[in-house]
Structures are given as C-alpha cells and as structure tokens.
Amino acid sequence: MKVAVISNCQHRSIAVSIRTFIEDTNVSSINMGELIKSDEAIKEWSDLITSADLTIVHPNAKVLLSEKGIEFKPRKELIIPGVVFAGLQPDVTYIRWEPARRGLIQSAIGDYHSAIAVAAYLEGFDSTQAKVLFNKIVYSRLGYTTAYAESKKLFISSFAKYGIDIASSIERWQSSGHAFMFSLNHPCLSVIADIVRAALLANNIPHNPKPDPNFYFQDPLLEEPIFPVYPELGLPHGISGSYLFKTTVHANRLYSLQGFLERSYQIYSEWPQEAFNAEAMISRTREVIAQWPQSSSKKN
Amino acid sequence: MLPKLSNPYRHLPEAANWRRSVAKSAGVFDPVVDVKFTIKPTDIIATAGSCFAQHISKHLVSKGYRFLIEESPVDSESPMYSARYGNIYTSLQLLQLIKRAYGIFSPVDNFLKDKDGHYLDPFRPQLFPGGFNSLSELLEERSRHYEAVRRVFETSDVFVFTLGLTERWVSEIDGAAFPLCPGSVATESEKSEGLFTNATVAEMTEELREFLGLIKEINPKLKMILTVSPVPLLVSASNSHVLLANTYSKSALRVVASTIENEFPNVMYFPSFEIIAGPQARSAYYAEDLRSVTSEGVAHVMQVFGQHLIEDTPISESIKSSAPGEESSPGDGKFVHGEFDGIICDEEVLDVDGAR
Numbered sequence: 012m013k014v015a016v017i018s019n020c021q022h023r024s025i026a027v028s029i030r031t032f033i034e035d036t037n038v039s040s041i042n043m044g045e046l047i048k049s050d051e052a053i054k055e056w057s058d059l060i061t062s063a064d065l066t067i068v069h070p071n072a073k074v075l076l077s078e079k080g081i082e083f084k085p086r087k088e089l090i091i092p093g094v095v096f097a098g099l100q101p102d103v104t105y106i107r108w109e110p111a112r113r114g115l116i117q118s119a120i121g122d123y124h125s126a127i128a129v130a131a132y133l134e135g136f137d138s139t140q141a142k143v144l145f146n147k148i149v150y151s152r153l154g155y156t157t158a159y160a161e162s163k164k165l166f167i168s169s170f171a172k173y174g175i176d177i178a179s180s181i182e183r184w185q186s187s188g189h190a191f192m193f194s195l196n197h198p199c200l201s202v203i204a205d206i207v208r209a210a211l212l213a214n215n216i217p218h219n220p221k222p223d224p225n226f227y228f229q230d231p232l233l234e235e236p237i238f239p240v241y242p243e244l245g246l247p248h249g250i251s252g253s254y255l256f257k258t259t260v261h262a263n264r265l266y267s268l269q270g271f272l273e274r275s276y277q278i279y280s281e282w283p284q285e286a287f288n289a290e291a292m293i294s295r296t297r298e299v300i301a302q303w304p305q306s307s308s309k310k311n
Numbered sequence: 312m313l314p315k316l317s318n319p320y321r322h323l324p325e326a327a328n329w330r331r332s333v334a335k336s337a338g339v340f341d342p343v344v345d346v347k348f349t350i351k352p353t354d355i356i357a358t359a360g361s362c363f364a365q366h367i368s369k370h371l372v373s374k375g376y377r378f379l380i381e382e383s384p385v386d387s388e389s390p391m392y393s394a395r396y397g398n399i400y401t402s403l404q405l406l407q408l409i410k411r412a413y414g415i416f417s418p419v420d421n422f423l424k425d426k427d428g429h430y431l432d433p434f435r436p437q438l439f440p441g442g443f444n445s446l447s448e449l450l451e452e453r454s455r456h457y458e459a460v461r462r463v464f465e466t467s468d469v470f471v472f473t474l475g476l477t478e479r480w481v482s483e484i485d486g487a488a489f490p491l492c493p494g495s496v497a498t499e500s501e502k503s504e505g506l507f508t509n510a511t512v513a514e515m516t517e518e519l520r521e522f523l524g525l526i527k528e529i530n531p532k533l534k535m536i537l538t539v540s541p542v543p544l545l546v547s548a549s550n551s552h553v554l555l556a557n558t559y560s561k562s563a564l565r566v567v568a569s570t571i572e573n574e575f576p577n578v579m580y581f582p583s584f585e586i587i588a589g590p591q592a593r594s595a596y597y598a599e600d601l602r603s604v605t606s607e608g609v610a611h612v613m614q615v616f617g618q619h620l621i622e623d624t625p626i627s628e629s630i631k632s633s634a635p636g637e638e639s640s641p642g643d644g645k646f647v648h649g650e651f652d653g654i655i656c657d658e659e660v661l662d663v664d665g666a667r
Contacts, residue, residue, distance in 0.1 A: 147528070246466070
C-alpha cells in the first residue's frame with residue numbers, strides 16, 4: 012500500500028502512525044509549507060498522490076494548494092486536521108516581526124515565547140523579578156486557568172467536523188498524568204496515533220489498531236523545542252508539569268525558568284522594542300503585569 | 312380588624328435559650344447548631360493562625376486526617392503548620408503572606424539582625440534559631456518557603472485559620488505586618504522600626520475579604536474555617552488595661568469572623584472561643600495563668616469539631632503534597648504522629664517581666 016501525507020509540522024508523526032497501523036506500507040510525508048515552495052516538489056507530489064492508494068491531507072493544505080492553482084487528484088482522500096491545543100501551554104506565543112528570520116523573533120528555545128517573559132521584559136522587570144510573575148494569580152488574571160476547558164471543547168469540535176471522535180482519547184491522555192502536548196501545536200506521538208486510529212476507523216480503512224508507534228519509532232516532534240506545562244496549570248487536570256524549557260535537538264539545551272528568562276532577555280535586547288508591540292497577546296499580558304505592584308523594585 | 316400577633320420566641324429551638332442550653336446544658340457543651348459544609352475524609356486540610364491553631368494542627372495529625380505539610384517544622388520547638396510561616400496572629404499578616412508569596416507585595420524590609428549579627432526574617436523572626444549567617448541564605452530559604460506557601464493555598468481543600476490579635480506592628484514605611492515588634496526580637500532593622508496599631512473591625516474585615524478574593528483566583532474550591540483564639544492577650548501595647556484590651560481584641564475578632572462568614576458561602580466560623588471562654592466553662596479550661604488552655608479544653612473543642620465537621624473516619628495520615636514529578640523528601644511526614652506537645656507562642660517574648 013502506498014500512502015501520501017500532506018500536513019503541517021505533524022506530518023512525520025502521522026506517517027509513523029500509518030506505518031505502524033497499516034503493515035507493509037510505503038508512506039511519504041511532507042510539510043505543506045515546504046511543498047508549495049518549489050515547482051519541483053509540486054510536480055513530484057502530484058505524481059506521488061496520483062499513484063498513492065490513500066492521501067492524508069490537512070484541510071489547510073487543500074486551501075493552500077487551491078489558492079496556488081494546484082490541483083491534486085488523490086485516489087482516496089482522508090482529511091485529518093492539525094492538532095492545536097493551547098490549554099496546557101496558554102503562555103506560548105510567537106513574536107512575528109518581518110525583519111526577523113522567517114519573520115519570527117526567537118526566544119532561548121526558538122520560535123516559542125512566554126508571553127509573560129516578553130511582557131515582563133518590556134515592562135522593565137529584570138529576569139529575577141520576572142520569575143516571580145510565573146504564579147497562579149498571574150495565570151488566573153491572564154485567563155490561563157480556564158484555557159484548558161476552552162481548548163478541550165475547541166479541539167473536540169474541530170475533529171468532530173471531519174467525523175473523527177477524540178473526546179474519549181483526551182480523557183485518556185489526561186489520565187496518563189503526563190503532558191500530551193510538547194507545545195500548543197506539537198502533540199506527542201501517542202496523541203497523533205490515537206487521532207490517526209480514529210480517522211482510519213471512521214473511514215473504514217482496514218488497519219491494525221493494536222501496535223503502539225512509540226514502541227517502534229522515535230517521536231519526530233521530540234526533535235523540536237518543548238514548552239513546559241506550568242505545574243499550577245497542569246495540576247488541576249492531574250497532569251504533572253515543570254518549568255523546564257527544551258531547545259531543539261540540535262541546540263541540545265534544557266533551561267530552568269531562570270535560565271530561560273536570562274537567555275531570552277539577552278536575545279530580546281538585540282531587537283528594538285517595536286518588534287514586540289504587534290502581538291495582541293503581549294499587550295494584554297503587559298496590562299496584567301503592569302498592575303503588579305512591584306514598581307519599587309522595577310527598573311527605572 | 313386588628314392584626315393578629317404571635318410570639319416569635321415561643322417556638323425557638325433549645326439552643327436559643329440561655330437557661331436551657333448554657334446555664335443548664337447537659338453532657339458535653341456543644342454550641343454548634345448548623346454547619347455550612349463538612350470535611351470529607353479525602354479533603355486535604357491546611358492550618359495557619361495564632362498559637363491556638365497549633366492545637367488544631369496537632370489534633371488533625373494525631374487523628375490521621377489528611378493534614379497538609381508542605382514544609383516540615385524547622386525543629387521540634389517550632390510551631391506546626393502546613394508551611395513554615397510561623398504563627399500568623401493577624402488578618403493583615405495573612406493577607407500579606409499570600410501577597411508576598413505571589414509577588415504582589417514586596418516589603419522594603421528583608422531582614423533584621425540579632426545581637427550576634429545574624430540575619431533574621433522579619434516575618435518569621437523566631438522560627439530559625441540563631442538566624443541565618445547571610446542575607447542570601449535567608450532569601451533562598453524564603454524563596455523556597457513562598458513556593459511551599461503557594462502550594463498550600465493552591466492544593467488544600469480546607470483551610471483552618473485562627474484569628475489571634477488585633478494589636479499589631481507594621482512598618483512605618485510600607486505597612487508590612489510583623490508578627491512581633493522588631494525591637495523585641497532584634498537589635499537592628501534594615502529599614503523599619505515598627506509602628507503599633509490596633510486594628511479596627513472594618514480594617515480586618517477588608518483584609519480577609521481581600522485574602523478570600525485572591526484565594527478565589529487560585530483555588531475557588533477552598534473552604535475556610537475561621538476560629539477566634541480563646542487565649543487571652545499576654546501583654547497589650549494599647550495603653551489600656553490588658554483585660555480591657557483583651558475584651559476589645561476578642562470582640563472585634565469575633566465580629567470580623569461572623570461578618571466574613573455571612574458574606575462568603577465557603578467560609579464558616581467554628582466556636583472554639585465560646586467553648587473555652589464561655590461562662591458555661593467556668594474558666595475550668597484555663598490553666599493557673601488564666602491564659603493557657605488546658606488539654607481538656609482542647610479535647611473538648613476538637614470533640615465538637617470532629618462531631619460536626621468531619622465526615623466518617625479519616626483515611627490517611629498527614630501528607631506531603633509534592634509538586635508533580637517531584638519526590639517527597641524523606642524528612643517530611645515524620646511529624647505526623649502527634650509528637651508536638653508544646654504550643655509555641657511568639658508572644659512569650661513580649662512578656663519581658665516574665666509575668667504570666
């Protein structure tokens with residue numbers, strides 16, 4: 012059997028899940044962002060999809076390709092949306108600023124920033140003072156303590172739209188006691204595996220749901236940065252957390268909160284202040300922490 | 312036609328009648344008529360407050376309830392609470408404890424110094440015998456303490472707090488509340504000398520309201536049991552006779568407790584004060600010094616407490632709540648078998664003449 016996967020950064024996790032559940036499968040996968048970059052890739056994937064028995068596609072990929080006037084004709088198509096779950100790491104944000112590499116400013120661990128850290132930097136807290144802001148009262152005022160329930164609802168409905176039932180899976184991930192997301196858009200392999208299983212089942216595609224991809228393959232997204240689930244936010248859901256921030260495998264660093272703040276502050280100091288101003292989340296966060304009555308100990 | 316009148320006192324319950332329920336009460340005196348909530352065997356209980364609150368801690372530990380210990384007492388001479396905050400005598404101290412632990416309030420005073428030049432924590436001056444050798448040592452310990460305090464407030468199901476005093480010492484610079492006048496325990500202060508105030512009902516009520524507002528943000532399910540310490544004032548700085556000062560203190564604290572109980576559905580007053588200090592006890596629960604509460608008195612309070620507030624049989628001993636992924640340190644939990652006999656009152660240091 013030949014399977015093509017066009018998705019976002021989760022494409023490799025989908026691919027290893029398919030390899031596990033459908034024996035003797037030849038799976039090719041690509042990130043849709045990479046696909047549309049070159050005519051050569053488009054030609055190659057057009058041929059691949061035409062010959063594939065099954066094409067798994069992200070809904071946004073269809074839109075993206077159609078906007079580019081590219082028409083693929085899969086023999087059988089299975090739509091699997093990307094996983095986005097901000098409920099465990101609601102503090103994650105991107106800082107988009109065009110002059111930056113890829114338009115994204117980096118933190119100590121890469122593209123993911125802590126909104127509190129950025130806001131604290133802009134408000135003049137030094138890195139030691141900023142550490143104090145990582146507490147549940149701040150989280151509560153920023154809406155982080157209710158984010159889990161909201162994300163869960165959104166997550167379930169976004170998959171139900173495509174006939175994929177993941178409600179019971181979420182309960183299982185939660186009851187494992189461990190974070191099931193590396194960041195808001197990087198799920199653990201077991202999450203993708205459950206989603207792929209549910210999608211194959213919903214579409215009557217023959218497969219063996221029993222093997223565990225984690226036993227046979229390394230989780231592809233482990234190579235990427237890991238943003239922690241803050242313990243105060245994980246605990247109410249029975250999920251253990253930490254304040255450990257992991258870089259990519261390439262950079263190979265694990266930062267404590269203090270270390271993360273210090274390194275991120277160094278990076279931020281290389282950019283002009285206006286680089287951070289565009290993000291609405293940062294403005295909201297600044298409003299909350301600016302009310303923090305620590306003005307006597309702040310800079311200035 | 313004239314309206315018909317009825318006597319509203321005619322059908323009142325027994326408990327409403329002084330003669331029958333106080334003057335001639337039979338058996339174990341029990342003034343609890345109704346409770347807002349009970350403590351489930353699975354509930355995690357934390358305690359704080361004046362020295363009388365230590366009796367409650369001790370009892371919960373000895374009876375095997377799920378008493379939360381986030382920080383073991385420094386030594387066997389230390390007061391036993393869920394974290395190392397020492398005795399919290401006033402509502403202002405309680406409010407500022409939560410504010411300090413969450414960085415909302417950062418007092419200008421970080422340390423006191425004793426005669427040997429050792430550093431003392433102005434907010435726990437007697438908790439660490441001999442103090443700290445350096446300021447950084449003190450600040451590191453305090454940072455760990457604040458983490459523990461945050462866990463106490465975030466993870467407990469029931470928080471028992473005993474209101475102790477209206478008289479308090481605050482920083483004249485930023486209003487930081489000290490458990491004791493800095494000059495009574497130290498020879499040097501970083502900035503403040505300490506200013507005496509005697510809190511009003513309005514001030515204390517507002518402080519508890521603010522405390523409960525913060526609690527709602529971090530642990531909306533928390534139930535709070537308020538008690539008023541029956542232990543009389545040891546000494547008063549109010550220029551009043553100590554007996555009059557004591558009457559003001561207990562009356563004001565009692566009003567605050569009822570006001571807060573009436574305002575908050577998750578707060579309940581428990582009458583340990585009335586059980587010990589009420590005329591029905593005929594002062595029998597006070598020791599020779601007319602101040603210390605006897606073990607019989609404590610047992611009576613805890614019997615009524617258990618009867619009305621505790622559901623079923625406790626299922627476990629005191630617990631050390633660990634942050635997820637973190638192991639309990641072996642030292643914690645060793646104090647769960649009621650080894651604490653002494654009740655530690657910081658106030659004793661104020662009794663400079665040794666008068667008891």
